[in-house]
Amino acid sequence: MRIIKSMLVLLALSALPLHAADSPNNALEQVVDRIISTEQTEMTAIKPFTPLVETYIQNLRGDTSLGSVPAGDKYFLGRAILAKGVELEPLTDGNEAGGVKKKMFGGLGNMFSLSMEYLPQGFLQMVYLDTNGFDKQHYKFDYVRREFLGEVRTLVFDVTPLAKAGKGRFSGRIWVEDQDFHIVRFNGAYSGSSRTNYYFHFDSWRVNTGPNLWLPAFIYSEESDLNFALSKRLSFKAQTRLWGYNLGHSAQEQELSKILIESQTPIKDQTTTANDINPVMAQRNWDRQAEDNVVDRLERLGLLAPQGEVDKVLETVVNNLEVTNNLDIQPEIRCRVLLTSTLESFAIGHTIVFSRGLIDVLPDEASLATMVAHELSHVVLDHRIDGQYAFFDRLLFDEKDTFRHFGFARTQAEEDAANAKANELLQASPYKEQLATAKLFMNALETRQRDIPNLISPHLGDRVPTNMTVASAAPVAAPAAAPAAGEKPKAASSPIVALPLGGRVKMDPWSDKLEMLKAKPVGTVAEREKMPFEVTPFMLYLTRQGNANSSAGMNNNPVTADSKAVAADKNAAPQQ
Ligand SMILES: [Zn+2]
Numbered sequence: 206m207r208i209i210k211s212m213l214v215l216l217a218l219s220a221l222p223l224h225a226a227d228s229p230n231n232a233l234e235q236v237v238d239r240i241i242s243t244e245q246t247e248m249t250a251i252k253p254f255t256p257l258v259e260t261y262i263q264n265l266r267g268d269t270s271l272g273s274v275p276a277g278d279k280y281f282l283g284r285a286i287l288a289k290g291v292e293l294e295p296l297t298d299g300n301e302a303g304g305v306k307k308k309m310f311g312g313l314g315n316m317f318s319l320s321m322e323y324l325p326q327g328f329l330q331m332v333y334l335d336t337n338g339f340d341k342q343h344y345k346f347d348y349v350r351r352e353f354l355g356e357v358r359t360l361v362f363d364v365t366p367l368a369k370a371g372k373g374r375f376s377g378r379i380w381v382e383d384q385d386f387h388i389v390r391f392n393g394a395y396s397g398s399s400r401t402n403y404y405f406h407f408d409s410w411r412v413n414t415g416p417n418l419w420l421p422a423f424i425y426s427e428e429s430d431l432n433f434a435l436s437k438r439l440s441f442k443a444q445t446r447l448w449g450y451n452l453g454h455s456a457q458e459q460e461l462s463k464i465l466i467e468s469q470t471p472i473k474d475q476t477t478t479a480n481d482i483n484p485v486m487a488q489r490n491w492d493r494q495a496e497d498n499v500v501d502r503l504e505r506l507g508l509l510a511p512q513g514e515v516d517k518v519l520e521t522v523v524n525n526l527e528v529t530n531n532l533d534i535q536p537e538i539r540c541r542v543l544l545t546s547t548l549e550s551f552a553i554g555h556t557i558v559f560s561r562g563l564i565d566v567l568p569d570e571a572s573l574a575t576m577v578a579h580e581l582s583h584v585v586l587d588h589r590i591d592g593q594y595a596f597f598d599r600l601l602f603d604e605k606d607t608f609r610h611f612g613f614a615r616t617q618a619e620e621d622a623a624n625a626k627a628n629e630l631l632q633a634s635p636y637k638e639q640l641a642t643a644k645l646f647m648n649a650l651e652t653r654q655r656d657i658p659n660l661i662s663p664h665l666g667d668r669v670p671t672n673m674t675v676a677s678a679a680p681v682a683a684p685a686a687a688p689a690a691g692e693k694p695k696a697a698s699s700p701i702v703a704l705p706l707g708g709r710v711k712m713d714p715w716s717d718k719l720e721m722l723k724a725k726p727v728g729t730v731a732e733r734e735k736m737p738f739e740v741t742p743f744m745l746y747l748t749r750q751g752n753a754n755s756s757a758g759m760n761n762n763p764v765t766a767d768s769k770a771v772a773a774d775k776n777a778a779p780q781q
Pocket of ligand 1: 579
C-alpha cells in the first residue's frame, strides 16, 4: 500500500507544469495575449469574404398567456463586403434596402438610422467584437471556467471595458476554443448607451470551416426593455445568418480539370439508333435548359442550396404523390431549396423549389405534402416559366437585380387551378387522412399574416397558399373537448400548428449545404414554447472541421424533424 501511495505522489509531482516559476497570473496573461493576437489575425482573415447576410427581425408585443408574440417584422438580405467593414450590398428591394444608404449615427453597434429605422449594418456589426482596440489597454479579462460548446472545448472569459476605454466597447462573455484561441462565441452588448444611441444585446457565433478559420455565421439579438425615445417601448428579437462564404467557382473548376483529364481518352459514340431529336424532344430539352440555367444561376448567387438530403426529402413526397395518382411526369421532377428564411415556394419548369424557412415551420409531413402538391399541380397543369431563360444572355445580369430579374409568381387563375388540383392529388394520396394539421397550419398563417408580413412575402415565388381547400377525413382538432362556459380551453392539448424558424433544417455557412436537424425529441412542449413562425436564439453544436462534415447544428429545437420518416413510411411507394 505504501509503495502505491508514494508512486501516486511522484506521478502527481511530475504532472506539474514545467515552468513552475510561472504564476497562475502569468499563464492567464499568456492566454489573453494569444486570444488578442488570434482575434487580430481573424479580423484580417475574414476580409476577403463576401458572404450573404440575412437579418430577420420580429417586433414583439406582450401577450398575457404566451409572454410575447410577433407584431410586425423586417427582412433584409444582402451581400457583405467584409473588406470594407460592415458594408452591405442589398439584394432585397423596398424599405429595408432604402435604409441601407442612410448614414448610421452613434457608431459601433448602432442599429437605427436617424429616422429610427433598423439598419442592416447594425446587425452585421455584431460579427466583430471590437475592431478598434480589442487589447489589454482597453479591456479587462476574467477567466470564468471551461465549457464544451458541442464538441469544441472552450475557455470562458468575462470581458469588460476599462474605465477610460471609451464608448461603444464590448461588454460581456467570450468563449475561446482551447487549441488556437479563436473566439468562437461572444455574448453581450456594446456599452455606452445614451439617449441618442441604441445598443442591443447579442449572441454571436462563429463556426469552423477549415484549418484556423472560424467564420461568423449566426447572430441572435434581442432587446426587451429599451428606453426608446423615452416613451415608446420597442422590443424585438432578430436572427442574422451568414452563408455563401465559399461561393467561388471551385466546383466548376474541379469539374473542368476532371474533364480535361478524361478528354485524353477518345470517346466512341456507340449509339447507332435513335439519336436524332424530334421536335417534341427539342422543345422539352429547350425548357429543361431554361430551367437548368435558372437553377444554376441561383445556386451560384448563393440563393439555392447545392443538391443534398433535404431535396431528397421533398422528392420522396413528390414521388408519393405521383405514384398514388398514377402520374408519369417527364422529365422527372427535381426539388431544390432556397436558402432564405422567407416562406415561399415555386416551380421552375419541372424543378420545385421550397425555401428553407418554409420547410422549417411546416408542422408535419402531411402539411409538407400539401405545399408540395400545390407546386406539383403547377407542373401537372403545365404552367410554364418563361422560355427566355434558355438564352444564356438572359442569365447575365447584376446580382442586385436578381429578384427583379427572376420572378416565378403565378397569376391568380393559375393559383386557383393549382389549389384545386392539389386537393385532388392529396385525396388520392397516403396523406389524405392526415390533412388536419395542414389546415391548421394554413389557418395559423392566415391569422398571423399581419404580424409577420415580411416573413410571408416571397421574393421569387408564390405566397404560401392559405386558402387551399383540403378536405380532411379526420376532424380538425381545433377546439378539443369544448370547454364548459366560462372555463378556459386547455392550452396544452392544442396541436403544434407551425414550428419556429430553424426548426428543421441546418445550414453550413461555408458550403451552403443543408441537412435535416437530428435533435432529440423534447417531450411535452409548453404553449409558450411552441413559438410558431418565431425567431429563437441560436444554440449551436460546434464541431471542428475534419471531425464531421458539417460545421454547425442547432440543438435547441422544440420539435424534431420527422420528414425523414417519409422514406421508411410503409405507404411510400418504391423510388423510381
Ligand atoms: Zn402557386
